[in-house]
Amino acid sequence: xxxxxxxxxxxxxxxxxxxxxxxxxxxxxxxxxxxxxxxxxxxxxxxxxxxxxxxxxxxxxxxxxxxxxxxxxxxxxxxxxxxxxxxxxxxxxxxxxxxxxxxxxxxxxxxxxxxxxxxxxxxxxxxxxxxxxxxxxxxxxxxxxxxxxxxxxxxxxxxxxxxxxxxxxxxxxxxxxxxxxxxxxxxxxxxxxxxxxxxxxxxxxxxxxxxxxxxxxxxxxxxxxxxxxxxxxxxxxxxxxxxxxxxxxxxxxxxxxxxxxxxxxxxxxxxxxxxxxxxxxxx
Amino acid sequence: xxxxxxxxxxxxxxxxxxxxxxxxxxxxxxxxxxxxxxxxxxxxxxxxxxxxxxxxxxxxxxxxxxxxxxxxxxxxxxxxxxxxxxxxxxxxxxxxxxxxxxxxxxxxxxxxxxxxxxxxxxxxxxxxxxxxxxxxxxxxxxxxxxxxxxxxxxxxxxxxxxxxxxxxxxxxxxxxxxxxxxxxxxxxxxxxxxxxxxxxxxxxxxxxxxxxxxxxxxxxxxxxxxxxxxxxxxxxxxxxxxxxxxxxxxxxxxxxxxxxxxxxxxxxxxxxxxxxxxxxxxxxxxxxxxxxxxxxxxxxxxxxxxxxxxxxxxxxxxxxxxxxxxxxxxxxxxxxxxxxxxx
Numbered sequence: 001x002x003x004x005x006x007x008x009x010x011x012x013x014x015x016x017x018x019x020x021x022x023x024x025x026x027x028x029x030x031x032x033x034x035x036x037x038x039x040x041x042x043x044x045x046x047x048x049x050x051x052x053x054x055x056x057x058x059x060x061x062x063x064x065x066x067x068x069x070x071x072x073x074x075x076x077x078x079x080x081x082x083x084x085x086x087x088x089x090x091x092x093x094x095x096x097x098x099x100x101x102x103x104x105x106x107x108x109x110x111x112x113x114x115x116x117x118x119x120x121x122x123x124x125x126x127x128x129x130x131x132x133x134x135x136x137x138x139x140x141x142x143x144x145x146x147x148x149x150x151x152x153x154x155x156x157x158x159x160x161x162x163x164x165x166x167x168x169x170x171x172x173x174x175x176x177x178x179x180x181x182x183x184x185x186x187x188x189x190x191x192x193x194x195x196x197x198x199x200x201x202x203x204x205x206x207x208x209x210x211x212x213x214x215x216x217x218x219x220x221x222x223x224x225x226x227x228x229x230x231x232x233x234x235x236x237x238x239x240x241x242x243x244x245x246x247x248x249x250x251x252x253x254x255x256x257x258x259x260x261x262x263x264x265x266x267x268x269x270x271x272x273x274x275x276x277x278x279x280x281x282x283x
Numbered sequence: 284x285x286x287x288x289x290x291x292x293x294x295x296x297x298x299x300x301x302x303x304x305x306x307x308x309x310x311x312x313x314x315x316x317x318x319x320x321x322x323x324x325x326x327x328x329x330x331x332x333x334x335x336x337x338x339x340x341x342x343x344x345x346x347x348x349x350x351x352x353x354x355x356x357x358x359x360x361x362x363x364x365x366x367x368x369x370x371x372x373x374x375x376x377x378x379x380x381x382x383x384x385x386x387x388x389x390x391x392x393x394x395x396x397x398x399x400x401x402x403x404x405x406x407x408x409x410x411x412x413x414x415x416x417x418x419x420x421x422x423x424x425x426x427x428x429x430x431x432x433x434x435x436x437x438x439x440x441x442x443x444x445x446x447x448x449x450x451x452x453x454x455x456x457x458x459x460x461x462x463x464x465x466x467x468x469x470x471x472x473x474x475x476x477x478x479x480x481x482x483x484x485x486x487x488x489x490x491x492x493x494x495x496x497x498x499x500x501x502x503x504x505x506x507x508x509x510x511x512x513x514x515x516x517x518x519x520x521x522x523x524x525x526x527x528x529x530x531x532x533x534x535x536x537x538x539x540x541x542x543x544x545x546x547x548x549x550x551x552x553x554x555x556x557x558x559x560x561x562x563x564x565x566x567x568x569x570x571x572x573x574x575x576x577x578x579x580x581x582x583x584x585x586x587x588x589x590x591x592x593x594x595x596x597x598x599x600x601x602x603x604x605x606x607x608x609x610x611x612x613x614x615x616x617x618x619x620x621x622x623x624x625x626x
Contacts, residue, residue: 173335174368176355179385179433188381192372 027256034059034249041244059245063236068223069250072231075141076254079227080206082145087152087205092198094153095160096186100172110161116154121214124150132219143219144227148209156201163197164190203262210254228254285346285359285436285469286311287332292341294327301327303493304341309471314463315498316472316484318516324493325473329439332471333362345436356385361430365442367422369414375425376401376410382433400428403462420451427462438463438470444479456483477517481505489513507611508533511618514611524613525554525574525581530624531613532578534605536569536586542602544591551604556583558595568592575600 029048033041035055046052063069098106128147129138137143167190175185191198209227216230223231232250236243288308294301301324309315317325330336332343334355342351350358361382369378376397383393401407404424414422423443430438443459444452460483463470474480480487481501488498489512497509508514514522514533522533534552542553558572570585570592585603587595595601612621 168366168368170364170366170368171370173333173355174362174364174429175370175381176335177333177358177360177362178382178429179356181354181356184385189370189372 027252027259030248030252031256034245034252036245038245059243060249062243063246063249067235067246068226068231069228069235071224072226072228072235073254075225075231076210076228079141079144079148080209083148083152083209084202084205086145086149087156087201088198090149090153091156091160091201092191092194094157096164096190098157099161099164100169100190101182110158113154113161114158117151117158121151121212125214125218128215129218139220139222139225141220141225141227144209144212144215147215147219148205148212152201152205152208156205159201159204160194160197163194167193199265199268203265207258207262210258287437287469287471288344288347289328289332290342290344292328292331292343293339294324294331294336295339300493302331302338305495307488307495307498309469310485312467312469314460314470314472314483314485315488316474316480316486317488317490318474318477318480319490320516321475323490325475325490326441327493328490329362329441329471329473332437333360333439334358359436360439361433361435361437362439362441363423363426363430363443365445367414367426367443367446369417369422369425369429371414373413374410375406375412375414375417378414378425379410379428379432382429386433396432397428400432403431403465404428404458419447420455423447423455427459431462431466435468438468440470440472442474443472445474445476459483478519481517487517489516491516505535506609507620509620511613514613520569520584520586522611523581523583525578525583526615527577527579529615530621531615531618533611533613534609536584537567538605538609539583539585539603540587540605541591541594542604543594545604548604548606550607552607552610554578554583554603554605555600556585556603557600558585558597561592561595561597570595 032049032051035057036051037053037056040046040051040053041048043052098109100106102109128150132138132143132146135146137146171193172185172189175189176182180188211229212227213229216227217234220226220230223235226234228250232247236247236250286309289305292305293303305324305328307315317328319325327336331338334350334353334357338351342349344350345358345360370381373381379397379400380393383396388396397410398407401410404427406421406424406428409417409421409425414425417425426443440459444455447455456479459472472480472483474483481504484501486498487501487504489496489504491512497504497513499507504513504517508517508522511524511531511533515524518535520536522535523539525532532552539554539556540548554574555576556572556574558570560571562569562571567589568587570587572583572585573580574583607623610623612623613619614621
């Protein structure tokens, strides 16, 4: 009888380990490949998941010294941060106004806003390219800074709208009778309670501007203005030569730290959701 | 200390008339309860007084000054909501401090006021907790403390006890009344529970369908209801209302006695009642029955004391008497109180 819980524990952790390995496998293979010598990687008799020859850093130093990767990195983060700032500056007030100040029509507009997000970027990049060239932003990072919010603002407005709507009106009304103006209520009550939603928007907007390929490849052709997602493939795939180790290193350097940051953020996010909102008596 | 007055207050939501011409004035330091069934407009009335809704017509006045156009923050009115509406992201102390911060009260004074309110309500031990970790009764006390610290001219309570357990509720009710007597702040208290309204209020205002049906002391409402709605809303069980020849005859269940139990009682109205069922309530009995003849089999309820229940014979038509001074008459069409007729 006593062995049953032990067996169950072992089974549980074995299952967990297998799933973890499955999830982490692409990243692991990526990291291993980044450190491989050419002789190791290109020998079909070698096990691709092990170091058959000692690892070396030469491909990573190639990536940073002889390619434009550092510029791509900088561009990506610069664009990401500005897009996040623009998104929050527009979506947070928009969502709050729709949720609280516009009556029922505002609340119902959320679906219409969400529909904008469903238009595929492949349909939009040609007309948007016209606009971007017209205002002279083509081939600069500003073209992307201008275009990404057209995707992130509607989506984040829709997302935040439901967050603001979940805050009981009575809590805000209590703050109004407690002596605060509508603006004071927004900053001191609504905004702190919508932090989980705002964090989700930050992650979404940053991830989108980092991972977008179509706009980044079409709007920007000068190397100095390219982002990681569009720059790395053009820089490290030359004709039919693939710089595999450098490609893997370039993606792992962006991907792995971000995965860790997102993971920590979501932990904190879940805690944020646990702030128990009082139930409104009238809804 | 303040006097609240509303004049001709109306609020329409589209076609729905939530309030239709409410006139109401409190006295200084008075505890007024507003009672009515769900959807009668009492919460809307509170929200208009607090400034959370703009009235369609009419005015709200505090100490003779019209405050209708003022935003809620400029009104010196503290409101305690049904859900308590505590700020979930702040500690109890910060919740209580929030209205003081809005007024720019200095930190030292703020802390002294928090300590004072926490002591009055006995919640000193909770000051560092978050609202999510409080019981219903504790939340209610925090909401009260938050309303108290700013020393408002007027308190508004919107069903503050309705989400408490029955046992906690009785204690909280007594505490609320004590708090009022100690602070002397004019208080408007909304409830759908007539027992609470009658038990707490100096005066009780009865609302129905967006209109004020009667306002008066609990005794006035009980003995002299102005219409059939008040008669049937105040008192448990409600007044018997028996239609006959264009009038409605009303008497309270507790005022009826079997003739056999009170043979000498003079100046009484007599009703021939067939009691079909009795119910034991502990201190008294309820007798369910009907009145035949002129009253057309109307249902009647009598509340009888232990010592007279033996005189009641189930299934037989029996004379019950009610002192004429306690029989009330209402117009059959308007439901309003009319002059006595003979029964």
